[in-house]
Amino acid sequence: MGMWIGRNRKARVTYGFDEIALVPGRVTINPNELDITFRLPRKEAEPLELKIPILASAMDGVVDVRFAIAMSRLGGLAVLNLEGVQTRYKNPQEDLIAGRVRQIKDGGVLAAVSSIPQRAAEFGRIAQEAGADVFVVQSTVSTARHISSEYKSLDLGKFCREMRIPVIVGNTVGYDVTFEIMECGPAAVLVGVGPGAACTSRGVLGLGVPQVTATVDCAAARDAYFKKTSRYVPIITDGGMSRGGDVCKALACGADAVMVGSAFAKAQEAPGCGYHWGMATPHANLPRGTRIKVGTTGSLKQILFGPAEVDDGSQNLVGAITTCMGNVGARSIAEFQQTEIIIAPSIKTEGKLFQTVQSVGMGTS
């Protein structure tokens, strides 16, 4: 396994979404008769159930209170970034964080919020007490072990044990690291470091693993961890999916759900008003996110369920999932994860003709 890149040194060949495609099945299924529920484990309680396996990224241009409520009502889950503009301009933070969580809860829906590891202990407690349903601890690269003499690292195992609500941890890639993080007790793991175009990690740091390989590796860790412990820790592929086809591929590679950012920045409900930008960091020296115009192309409902008014795959993500599952013959996400994958040359669609995705199999669609 691996290619020689020079004398005495080998490297694995890895794959991203553009390099693969999914193969139609021997059986096709009516897309209206599929189960795409995502279940997030909870301590001493039934799992949280999302009707659709899609989360919205904790980004300022994507998720505010209003967006979070809309997303939850449509069956998904949006994560509010506690370090972003939504909680930045007021003091003390405790009031503001609790306030934002309560605003979401007032919408009668699930509330999910996030912070970087170094604030997780503090913010996690505040958010939980304010009624949050899910807490996300997120940094570019998460491992179960971090070495520093300058400051005290988050003890991930202790944090997961002490929190009553589910903790989602990320981002990570790689079998071993994912396995070790799962041993710390999170409810789910976010997969993806530097997944291509949506992130400068590859260009700025040279760091990153393409999402197909990252997802397959982490799914293997999840399955091995489940085999060992009987605890199923879902993995959520995060980043690099701008089209329905990418979402389908992530699930087929083994993801239990996906986390999407820029596709939702195009929603009328997105606070970015047609703009999208990365999470700013407090470290003044590190490169910051660029603000990009993505445009507002439709309502969140349209982006999730259609009708698609654009032909680039950025709308009707759920329709894409169910249509694809019908075509490959998968009744559930678990079956979808078994889809045959091929390595296929990238398609170049600029200036080319687009054609309709038609009916599935031999039945009435």
Added chain:
Amino acid sequence: MGMWIGRNRKARVTYGFDEIALVPGRVTINPNELDITFRLPRKEAEPLELKIPILASAMDGVVDVRFAIAMSRLGGLAVLNLEGVQTRYKNPQEDLIAGRVRQIKDGGVLAAVSSIPQRAAEFGRIAQEAGADVFVVQSTVSTARHISSEYKSLDLGKFCREMRIPVIVGNTVGYDVTFEIMECGPAAVLVGVGPGAACTSRGVLGLGVPQVTATVDCAAARDAYFKKTSRYVPIITDGGMSRGGDVCKALACGADAVMVGSAFAKAQEAPGCGYHWGMATPHANLPRGTRIKVGTTGSLKQILFGPAEVDDGSQNLVGAITTCMGNVGARSIAEFQQTEIIIAPSIKTEGKLFQTVQSVGMGTS
């Protein structure tokens, strides 16, 4: 066979037209002395013979009654889409379908019409009674088995048995699925799901198999089915061929004929008047085809037989087939299917110099 795309998971490497090229033969043949006839099997009758192995896609911007007549007279076969605009605006459908079929038959030529599977039972009967020569059952992904509790699926085997005229079924990819469809009794099978630029399946659904691999796989199924049953079910590669070179490659990969869409949308006879669009679906939520300006570049005769006035390979498709066959030394499509194929880096022709395709071998051309 296959590459590791991550831990515990392999994927086949697949190929499209841009990744391959054909190798000249040890012998060359005068292109005027070749047989390129396509034979479509019929029940208890001699096969239908097409002088050229080219069908026109069942697309509204390509085929209407006038185009179908012109195409048949030039030796090919055009398929009229019974769900498109040609039969949409009048009721009852029975009269309109029958009327269209009769109009084509009044041209003194073969009439071929198509529907999606869920309308095949009804429309097939009407078309056959009106005198159609060929019926095409076409959906994005066809399998011999479709699961639904919501509606009754088409019984493909029963349909093929009951129809007296040849039934062409598609689209499909993969050895096993193709073999199973052949067991249902069609006269021919359409090959191709999401073949690149002409279809959004890859982008929207992540679904699709590049046409070289799809054609090679289905040709293997055809040969295995023939070996088992002595019934030869031709395969027709459908989609992704915009140039003569692509058509040649499809045949060299094992296709008995090809189905072409956008190249014919450029014909003066095409009802799209220089525009091309995909087949609209009745499902309001699914993405629809985009209308693209392809321009009108010449007559259908010119597109099929030249003289080519453009240098991009979109005209004189038949000349391309015979010239290529002469150069590889193939006397028939069956011999052409044995051509040596190489994997070759894509050629980038933008802004580069084009040179003439000259004479063949050592003879006078």
Added chain:
Amino acid sequence: MGMWIGRNRKARVTYGFDEIALVPGRVTINPNELDITFRLPRKEAEPLELKIPILASAMDGVVDVRFAIAMSRLGGLAVLNLEGVQTRYKNPQEDLIAGRVRQIKDGGVLAAVSSIPQRAAEFGRIAQEAGADVFVVQSTVSTARHISSEYKSLDLGKFCREMRIPVIVGNTVGYDVTFEIMECGPAAVLVGVGPGAACTSRGVLGLGVPQVTATVDCAAARDAYFKKTSRYVPIITDGGMSRGGDVCKALACGADAVMVGSAFAKAQEAPGCGYHWGMATPHANLPRGTRIKVGTTGSLKQILFGPAEVDDGSQNLVGAITTCMGNVGARSIAEFQQTEIIIAPSIKTEGKLFQTVQSVGMGTS
């Protein structure tokens, strides 16, 4: 050897100039102390010696009498196309062909002329009698065997036997075909069918073999033929080389000389006046060459020997050869043919920074 492109079918992986690079040697040599002579065998006479291993293509926009004289005086050889405009507008042909040959000979230099196979018997005799030094029989795909009942094919063996002057034959690719052609007795063989950007064969016909693989294969045939017969039939790689680097790669792959077209169309001496086009064919139905503006960038001397005023590698082709040979440590073309080749990702130079090719090795340049 080969990759699976589908069930039961393999294909060789082939390479073009953009996919490879040459590796510097363990020893470097002063570029002024190298031998790059090309020797073309003659019957019962010493070989014709060209000081530089470069021929100019038989194209109307490149070679006329004046260009041919200039090219020969600079040490190369230009081939005048007897079917092009240089001999088209006057009758009888015999006078015109003989006239053109004599005009070149009046320049005191070698005269080389070409025709397609079907006119070779007639034109070859005329040209030889008029004093031509080399005759080139050229078609897109040449084999030793051509099948036709409609007309009489050229008997290549007989033609080579009867001509007193050296006959160069092409174009061809592939070990077996090249070996068979060599058995017919030509003085040299032209290598290359559809070598990428300079030819529409790949797009229009799907036909072609990238030049690296084509050259390596034909060099192997040449060496095997030499081993069997002790007759060394040089191979001349023709087409697809627009830069000095491509010329170097062709020689390193095993070519004894190269034939270049578009690079010479940029010469002040070229009759195309800054335009380049392919050879027109008499077959009205086949696609013809497009006329492309390449611009006039300098004198032929400058293109061959510099000083290069452009940085894209299209000038100082001979300087590129000797500098590269010095860097890889090759004293002769025969040693250059042994250079280590690597498969290297294409370089994209658009909008990027260009840097100077500096001195060679540890010596004074």
Added chain:
Amino acid sequence: MGMWIGRNRKARVTYGFDEIALVPGRVTINPNELDITFRLPRKEAEPLELKIPILASAMDGVVDVRFAIAMSRLGGLAVLNLEGVQTRYKNPQEDLIAGRVRQIKDGGVLAAVSSIPQRAAEFGRIAQEAGADVFVVQSTVSTARHISSEYKSLDLGKFCREMRIPVIVGNTVGYDVTFEIMECGPAAVLVGVGPGAACTSRGVLGLGVPQVTATVDCAAARDAYFKKTSRYVPIITDGGMSRGGDVCKALACGADAVMVGSAFAKAQEAPGCGYHWGMATPHANLPRGTRIKVGTTGSLKQILFGPAEVDDGSQNLVGAITTCMGNVGARSIAEFQQTEIIIAPSIKTEGKLFQTVQSVGMGTS
């Protein structure tokens, strides 16, 4: 090892920076607690220590006296080209060279100067006597052996023995050549011939080895030479790195330091004033460097240490190194050289969304 590129001939597959990526580690480290010192061995003295493992290329548009002083003060080392404009316009050379060296030394910093091999003996002596700390002998392709009867080659072993200050030699690629050069006694070796976009060697000469493979190979030679002699000769990867990610990859591939050109041409301190060009050669016939506008994007301090005001990775190169090392869990360059490398499809970032590089691991950044 290697792929068939044709009959009887194989070629290694090689890799450049765009084809690889680095994999996050199982452990992450606080980037503020890392050691990135580069040590250049000296004869009978402690090594020269650079706080950062970055050298500035000996190019006229990058390094003059003022830049060299600024670079040294920031912890790196800039090489002044003794054949460039800085010493060109005055005679005798001896005074001018000595003057430039003394000007740099007057800044209270290390002085490094370079020449081509044929002037090394003379210029090296002058520079050393004037107080230079490092001498660089640089040509496009360096080997331990150069053959010429026309002039006397530099005896590299003798030169290294006679110079008291450290001699850096380059450029080179390949295990064997590097090993042989190390046997001549240099303090360090520059790695890189034709590394892609920053050089025309690939286009003009067809010559070059992508930097990943070149660096891995030369690192293997360094390690083997160290194992044999217990003398550690650092390798400095030179060329083809325009972004922090490329610098990280070079170090991860085994480089001890990097030499960067165009990234520094963008500094306010660069003498090129926003323009960059290659080193002119005295050989009038060889292609010369093109002058390219790169723009002035910030101070040298900003380019090395940030804060980055651009998002393309061209600023805060040191921050990129330490952040990446923190993420892969490397405490030193020696540990960084052990990073897991993957082959990953190139990312295309044009017109795509950029996101912030965030904090490392579980700690406070």
